[in-house]
Amino acid sequence: MLDTARFAETYNRQGYLSEVPIIAPQEAAQYRAELEAIEAARGPMxxxxxxxxxxxxxxxxxxxxNILDTVEALIGPDILLYDSEFIIKEPNTPSFVSWHQDLTFWGLSDDAQVSLxxxxxxxxxxxxxxxxxxxSHTRGVWAHETSEDEDNVLLQSQTVKGVDEEAAVLCPLEPGQASFHHGWTLHASMPNESTDRRIGFNAQFIAPHVRQTKHDHDTALLVRGEDRYGHFKADVAATESFGAEATQCWEVLNKLHVDTQGAR
Structure with a gap:
């Protein structure tokens, strides 16, 4: 069983958790196989x-x-799933992620949010x-500069300059382990210099009182507890792999997500 009381104390103090056991390595390998089968059929994900x-x-x-129990310890019993996606670095490629804070351009009204x-x-x-x-999550919003860097994974290549590299802590993970970080925690990653793909599953969770300030079209889905606010339109969980109607909706949602994060 996960020691969620300890998780909350550590997360509040340092702004992240690391090496949290979520699934067995064999399960991680199966999920990777599922993803790569989809990529073979439909292209990059x-x-x-x-x-x-x-x-x-x-x-x-x-x-x-194990995911929802951890998230509940960090942001409370009422939980919305805001997004889920894969972040992949191909082997021996220059892709990197610059120093940034997740919430900078998301338009969310509150930082009751956690990233898996x-x-x-x-x-x-x-x-x-x-x-x-x-x-770093305790110091509020850091100044970000935007640019166009094709090797930077971030949509706007948003970067915090002057970060103390000596203060950085590596967060290595074995397949099946997870990290959880606060939306204001400064984080980054270097290129993949290995011979294997670096595949991460990323999900964003928010408390229901959080709302989108940029527009009224954003979506989320209740995964635990109760939503007493109704700030978001409701996503629909998949019941089949890339069903025709769901795929049409997903294409619209993906564009909306990119446009929302790209708007200042």
Whole structure:
């Protein structure tokens, strides 16, 4: 059983958790196989939003009790799933993630949010695992500069300059382990210099009182507890793999997600 009381104390102090056991390595390998079969059939799935609306096994994964129990300890018993996607670095490629805070351009009204990053392949120093700045979530919003860098995974290549690299902590993960980080925690990752793909499953959870400030069209889906606010339109969990109607809706949702994060 997970020590969620300890998780909450650590998370509140340092702004993240790491090496949290979620699923067995064999299960991670099976989910990786499922993903790569979809990629073979439909093309790259990197950074595609709302994957739980088109893949039932993603819905099963994102509602795993070990995930939701941890999230509940961090943001409370009422939980909305805001997004789910895969973040993939191909082997021996220059892709990287610059120092940034997740919430900078999301338009959310509150920081009652937590990001899950679950390893489906080894995430270590060589493959470009995440680095965190402990305690950075307590210093509010840091200034970000935007640019166009094709090697930067972030949509706007948003970057915080002048970060103390010596304060950075590596967060390596074995397949099946996860990290959870606060939306204001500074984090980054280096290129994948290994011979294997670095595959992470990323999901965003928010408390229901949080709302979108940029527009009135954003979506989410209740995964635990109660939504007494109704700030978001409701996503629909997938019941079949890329069903025709769900796929049409997903394409619209993915574009909306990208446009929302890209708007200033």
């Amino acid at each position: 990197h950074y595609k939003a709302k994957m739980h609306t088109v893949l039932p096994w993603v819905w099963d994964l994102v509602t795993h009790p 990053w679950l390893a489906l392949s080894p995430a270590n120093a060589q493959s470009g695992c995440m680095r965190m700045i402990p305690g």
